[in-house]
Amino acid sequence: xxxxxxxxxxxxxxxxxxxKGGDPFRARAYRNGARALLGIDEDxxxxxxxxxxxxxxxxxxxxxxxxxxxxxxxKLPYYEKLKKSxxxxxxxxxxxxxxxxxxxxxxxxxxxxxxxxxxxxxxEKGKISKLKGFGPKTEKNILASIENKKSNQExxxxxxxxxxxxxxxxxxxxxxxxxxxEICGSFRRKLETVGDLDFLVSSNQPKAVTEWFTSxxxxxxxxAKGETKSSIVLKNGIQADLRVVTPEEFAYALIYFTGSKEHxxxxxxxxxxxxxxxxxxGFEPKKKKALPIVKKEEDLYRTLGLSFIPPELxxxxxEIEAAAKDKIPKLIEPGDIKGTFHNHTxxxxxxxxxxxxxxxxxxxxxxxxxxxxxxKSSFQAHGxxxxxxxxxxxxxxxxxxxxxxxxxxxxxxECDILPNGSLDFSQKVLKQLDFVIAxxxxxxxxxxxxxxxxxxxxxxxxxTTMLGHAxxxxxxxRKGYAVNLEKVIDAAIANEKIIEINAxxxxxxxxxxxxxxxxxxxxxxxxxCDAHTVDQLEFYRLGVNIARKGWLTKEDVINTLALxxxxxxxxxx
Numbered sequence: 001x002x003x004x005x006x007x008x009x010x011x012x013x014x015x016x017x018x019x020k021g022g023d024p025f026r027a028r029a030y031r032n033g034a035r036a037l038l039g040i041d042e043d044x045x046x047x048x049x050x051x052x053x054x055x056x057x058x059x060x061x062x063x064x065x066x067x068x069x070x071x072x073x074x075k076l077p078y079y080e081k082l083k084k085s086x087x088x089x090x091x092x093x094x095x096x097x098x099x100x101x102x103x104x105x106x107x108x109x110x111x112x113x114x115x116x117x118x119x120x121x122x123x124e125k126g127k128i129s130k131l132k133g134f135g136p137k138t139e140k141n142i143l144a145s146i147e148n149k150k151s152n153q154e155x156x157x158x159x160x161x162x163x164x165x166x167x168x169x170x171x172x173x174x175x176x177x178x179x180x181x182e183i184c185g186s187f188r189r190k191l192e193t194v195g196d197l198d199f200l201v202s203s204n205q206p207k208a209v210t211e212w213f214t215s216x217x218x219x220x221x222x223x224a225k226g227e228t229k230s231s232i233v234l235k236n237g238i239q240a241d242l243r244v245v246t247p248e249e250f251a252y253a254l255i256y257f258t259g260s261k262e263h264x265x266x267x268x269x270x271x272x273x274x275x276x277x278x279x280x281x282g283f284e285p286k287k288k289k290a291l292p293i294v295k296k297e298e299d300l301y302r303t304l305g306l307s308f309i310p311p312e313l314x315x316x317x318x319e320i321e322a323a324a325k326d327k328i329p330k331l332i333e334p335g336d337i338k339g340t341f342h343n344h345t346x347x348x349x350x351x352x353x354x355x356x357x358x359x360x361x362x363x364x365x366x367x368x369x370x371x372x373x374x375x376k377s378s379f380q381a382h383g384x385x386x387x388x389x390x391x392x393x394x395x396x397x398x399x400x401x402x403x404x405x406x407x408x409x410x411x412x413x414e415c416d417i418l419p420n421g422s423l424d425f426s427q428k429v430l431k432q433l434d435f436v437i438a439x440x441x442x443x444x445x446x447x448x449x450x451x452x453x454x455x456x457x458x459x460x461x462x463x464t465t466m467l468g469h470a471x472x473x474x475x476x477x478r479k480g481y482a483v484n485l486e487k488v489i490d491a492a493i494a495n496e497k498i499i500e501i502n503a504x505x506x507x508x509x510x511x512x513x514x515x516x517x518x519x520x521x522x523x524x525x526x527x528x529c530d531a532h533t534v535d536q537l538e539f540y541r542l543g544v545n546i547a548r549k550g551w552l553t554k555e556d557v558i559n560t561l562a563l564x565x566x567x568x569x570x571x572x573x
Contacts, residue, residue, distance in 0.1 A: 003037060003044050004351055004533075006070045009079055010034035010063070016082045018101040019090055033063040035382060039346035041353050044071060092116060096145045103138075106131060120146050137445070145478065155193040156238060157475060159505035159542055162187075164236060165197050168218070175212055177205035179247045184257035188311045190545035192475055192508045197240040200257050206244035213242045249281050251294050256280035262316035263309075270304045270320070312548040317516070331548045336560040337540050341370030341412060342437055342468060342500060342528030347392055348373035349381035351533045354395065354409075360534035362407040367563040369407055371396060372414040372437050375424035381441075386429050389413060393432055408563055410434040410570070414468055419443040421457030423464070430463040434570055437500070437528075439468030440481065448482035455483060456491040465573055466498035466526055470510040477506065485510065489518045496573075498558055499523060501550075503543025504530040515550025526558045 001009075011034045017027035036058030040047070047053050048071055053064040070076050093104040093113065107113040110131055111122050119142065122128050129139040156164075165183050172181040178201055182188065185198035201209050206228045214222045219232035228244045245253045256264060257280065271278035275286050283291055283303075292303040301308050306323035310331055313319040322328050344350035345357055352360070354371060361369040373392065374383035384392065396411040412435045416424035423430065423438060430436055438458040446454065458464055470488060471480025492499050499518070502509045507530065510518075515525070527543035529536055547557060554560045561569065 001070050001074050003040070006067055007034040007037045007351070009070060009076065010037065010066070013079055013082060015094075015101055016086055019086055019094075019105050020082075021102075021105060029058075029060070029063065032058040033060075033067075035346060037067060038351050039353055041355060048072075087114070093119065096142065099142065099145075103134070106133070116146060141445075155195055155476060157505045158187065158190065158192055158194055158545070159539070161194040161197065161238070164234065164238060165199075168197075168199065168240070171212070172199060172201055172209065175203075175209055177203045177208060179203060180250055182254055184254065185259060188258045189260065189314055190312045190549055192512075192546075195239075197234075197238060198257055199240060199242045200250070200253055201242065201244045202247045202250035203244055204246060209244050210242065213240075245281075251297050251300055252278075252282045253280045255297055255300060258311050258314060260315050263314040263319070266316060266320045267300075267304060270306075274304060276303075310548065312545065313551065315549075317513075329551060329553050332544055332552050332554050332557055332560065334541050334544045336554045336557070337366075337527060337544065338562060338566075339366040339368035339370070339407070339559055340503075340529045340531075340537070340540055340543075341410065341435060341466070341526060341559065342372050342414065342502065343369060343531045343537070344373055344414075345371060347388065348378070348383055349532060354392075354399070355404075356534055357531070357537075358399065358405050358407055358409055360537050362405045364537060366407050368410060368566060370410040370412045370435060372412040374441075375413055375415045377416040377418065377424045378414075378441050383416070383424075384413070386425060389425065389429060390432065412436060412465075414439050415464075416441050417454060417458040419446070419454065421454040423458060423461055427463055435465040435573070436463050437466050437468040438464045440472055444472060444481040446481065448484055451481055452484040452487050455488050459488070459491045459495050459497050464497055465570070466500055467492060468500055468528070469502040469504075469507050469530070470499055473509055474506045475508065480509065485514055489514065489521070489523055493518075493522050496524075498526045500526045500528045501543045501546050502528055502530050503539040503541075503546070504536070505539065505542055508542070508546050512546045512549035515547070515552060519550070519552060519556050524558055525552060525556050528559075 010030045014027045014030040017030065036056050040056060048068050053059050053067060054061060066076055087108065090104045090108055092115065093099050093107060094101060107119065111127055113119050113122060123139050123143045128134050128142060129136045165187060169181055169183055172178060180202040182200050183197060184200050185196065187194050187197060203209055210225065210227065210230050214225050214230050214232055218234065220235040221233040223231040223233065230242045232240055234240050243253065243257060268278045271283065275289055276283040277286060285291060292299070294300045294303065298308045301323065306320065307326045307328050309319050309323050309328060319328065339361065343357055345352060345354045358369060374381040376383045376385050393411045396409045400409055411433050413425065413433060414437045417438050417440045418424060419442065440455065455467065459467060470485060471483060473480035489499065499510055525547065527540060527547055529539040529543070531537045531539060558569065
């Protein structure tokens with residue numbers, strides 16, 4: 001086992017101990033041990049060999065023995081025994097918003113809850129609100145969380161869908177006779193979540209494509225199998241549909257199956273005005289009229305008097321009208337990103353050290369990276385005290401001075417916006433940072449008026465550089481808190497503050513639907529990874545997807561600036 005896997009087990013032991021209601025100090029010791037382990041830069045194998053694990057604060061003799069056993073044997077009897085002592089239903093309950101380890105235990109013991117269905121029934125009968133520490137509000141929130149979980153079960157995060165779909169696309173392109181292949185639908189339009197996966201293939205030999213697609217190697221279940229149309233359920237449970245068309249039909253089919261439905265309706269209406277009937281197979285003239293030559297999507301749009309519309313914009317939100325006037329902007333590209341600002345290390349709840357995060361940014365070719373570990377009120381995320389933050393600022397300054405990496409490190413913080421709208425650190429401390437991201441991490445149940453006033457107060461704070469994850473939503477898990485985003489956007493513009501696109505696949509917040517109008521009004525954007533591991537720095541690509549859906553150009557996004565220009569910008573702020 002590697003360092004991350006061992007730390008994950010230590011954290012899980014901490015949760016299991018909380019559920020069982022054992023010694024809280026012991027649970028905390030395992031959590032602190034996981035954090036300490038992730039903060040170690042030295043080679044773990046050598047430390048174990050030299051018996052030097054206990055040299056690190058937070059790792060005592062008992063934890064050192066557990067880490068050693070997991071590293072050498074890949075398992076820990078104590079963990080296995082502890083896991084078996086906890087009913088699987090409790091793990092399911094903990095995934096619901098508003099149900100932590102302690103509440104899950106009470107529900108299990110007092111109401112004999114064994115499943116989500118049991119929980120729903122108990123809530124509908126009003127049994128939960130009668131329990132000490134719960135109440136009607138908690139009961140209502142639990143029901144809403146269950147409903148949200150149910151409605152989202154059939155969708156997949158775009159980032160996860162990509163990991164599933166791309167290998168299939170790669171294999172489809174290798175099949176003999178295949179000319180072109182593409183993933184269409186909401187995936188190609190870069191929506192936050194995806195339902196089915198829609199594969200489109202151009203080939204004059206559809207049988208070979210269909211046979212591979214419906215084979216046992218790929219399909220857990222075949223729902224339909226035809227010569228050019230097939231539907232299967234993949235082994236991970238996602239439905240995938242295949243359509244095989246001729247090379248001559250591909251451009252038409254690509255636009256049709258990419259959608260959206262509303263976008264396609266407008267294209268068909270335009271076609272009728274031009275004297276054609278448009279379908280996924282091609283143009284048909286209404287009268288005797290020569291058919292246009294369409295080899296690419298651009299040709300079809302040009303025939304209709306439109307400039308090319310990127311797939312991300314095909315949502316019937318003004319793109320047809322803009323294309324008719326040749327006003328589609330040159331959208332931001334992944335290669336435009338020069339660095340990101342919102343990233344965490346093992347100093348708070350990240351899984352990689354400062355040096356590991358900077359090295360990964362260096363390998364991506366970034367000119368800079370911002371470090372924003374949590375502030376003190378985010379105790380659940382091991383938020384830094386003022387003393388710890390000042391120490392981190394000094395460490396970052398020394399790292400920059402060492403010239404060990406080409407990537408420059410900006411010292412920042414993800415500072416909690418407290419319930420009253422003030423920031424979690426003093427102005428004196430915040431002044432010593434390069435930048436400040438202000439975010440809400442608590443009191444999500446405030447009403448819209450209170451939450452809006454709270455966030456605007458934080459935006460008006462002269463120390464705030466940008467607002468983090470504007471609504472606090474977690475896709476497929478929980479809705480965002482109630483907030484008037486129009487007023488928040490106006491406040492950010494008035495105070496010359498930035499709002500981020502949080503590129504974590506679960507967040508993608510602020511929502512792309514607000515960006516086009518906000519940018520026209522003068523809002524600045526920053527695409528941030530909210531990375532907690534080195535791998536998550538790759539989330540910037542997903543942030544670019546959302547920026548493109550919001551009609552953003554390179555000029556609208558602050559972290560497309562070169563280092564020298566970012567330094568000037570931050571100094572001015």
